[in-house]
Amino acid sequence: MEKLGFVVETPLIQRLQRRHFLLFDVLPLLLVLATPLYWSYLYRSYFEVLLFALMWLATGLGITVGYHRLFTHKSFQAAWPVQVILAILGSMAAQGGVTSWVAIHRLHHEKSDSEGDLHSPNQNGTGLVNRLKGLLHSHFLWMSRHPYPNVVRYAPDLLRNGHVAAINRNYYRIVLAGIVFPAFAGYLYHGDARGVLSGLYWGGVLRIFVLEHIIWSINSFLHVFGARDYETKESSRNVGALGLITLGESWHNNHHRFANSPSFGLKWYNLDPGFWLIKLFEIAGVAWDLRLPDAKQVDGRRLMR
Ligand SMILES: [Zn+2]
Ligand SMILES: [Zn+2]
Numbered sequence: 001m002e003k004l005g006f007v008v009e010t011p012l013i014q015r016l017q018r019r020h021f022l023l024f025d026v027l028p029l030l031l032v033l034a035t036p037l038y039w040s041y042l043y044r045s046y047f048e049v050l051l052f053a054l055m056w057l058a059t060g061l062g063i064t065v066g067y068h069r070l071f072t073h074k075s076f077q078a079a080w081p082v083q084v085i086l087a088i089l090g091s092m093a094a095q096g097g098v099t100s101w102v103a104i105h106r107l108h109h110e111k112s113d114s115e116g117d118l119h120s121p122n123q124n125g126t127g128l129v130n131r132l133k134g135l136l137h138s139h140f141l142w143m144s145r146h147p148y149p150n151v152v153r154y155a156p157d158l159l160r161n162g163h164v165a166a167i168n169r170n171y172y173r174i175v176l177a178g179i180v181f182p183a184f185a186g187y188l189y190h191g192d193a194r195g196v197l198s199g200l201y202w203g204g205v206l207r208i209f210v211l212e213h214i215i216w217s218i219n220s221f222l223h224v225f226g227a228r229d230y231e232t233k234e235s236s237r238n239v240g241a242l243g244l245i246t247l248g249e250s251w252h253n254n255h256h257r258f259a260n261s262p263s264f265g266l267k268w269y270n271l272d273p274g275f276w277l278i279k280l281f282e283i284a285g286v287a288w289d290l291r292l293p294d295a296k297q298v299d300g301r302r303l304m305r
Helices: 011-033 035-041 046-072 080-092 098-111 128-139 156-160 162-169 171-190 193-219 252-257 273-284 295-299
Strands: none
Touching (some): 046 080, 046 098, 046 273, 080 098, 080 171, 098 162, 156 162, 162 171
């Protein structure tokens, strides 16, 4: 264990990281690249498009609203059934168990774009080749092997949360359930093996692939390209046009400036579906204590552009 116990690196952890990387990062990429080989075998009806869209939206909201805004930043409080649903949906995204994800992301905010940030695109030096290497590292390669943040230091609140800890222990089973469910839905709709495989592809493999690349793009491209609306210590950027497709995550510079805010868009006219869901939760009485910054803070200390 490294001094102070901030991160741990053991052969067992490295084996688990490699297994996770190959199963959930490399395999979906290879299967999607191989799509032309089995494209003609797949059903491609409105049902498959709907299955893909619903699974993408549900697991994407699990990541941005659950893993990120609720569990990492505690930007609002939620009733335990909401916590459970969000943690399960976030787990289905196959981006790691909730405790690991939260610990890694808290470390990102602590070290942002400096030594110790596990996925900074800005630590590989200057020049085109080094910049490209930095992007590739921050987008994808860092996950194959990295120092693991000590969860006792970075996520003690989640270790004490019984519901979340139970979901964390069953992470692999939940990922599997998120793949079996659309496959089963495909069988119910079409009643044959093609339906099963089509459901597995659209609602499982392709959905995991698309969502993970969207989330990884926040780590990589949104620390390089986009608008710096606020002066912050790291290089985070905003790309408002991607607000819908990223469910609000593309307001990444706003987020680094107001990390504890449940709203990433900050203004009502900025597209931020993750925050819309939190507002719905609040109206329904299952979320409260939304830690929104006041308007003066939002309008103050902006960069002149
Ligand atoms: Zn960031
Ligand atoms: Zn964050």
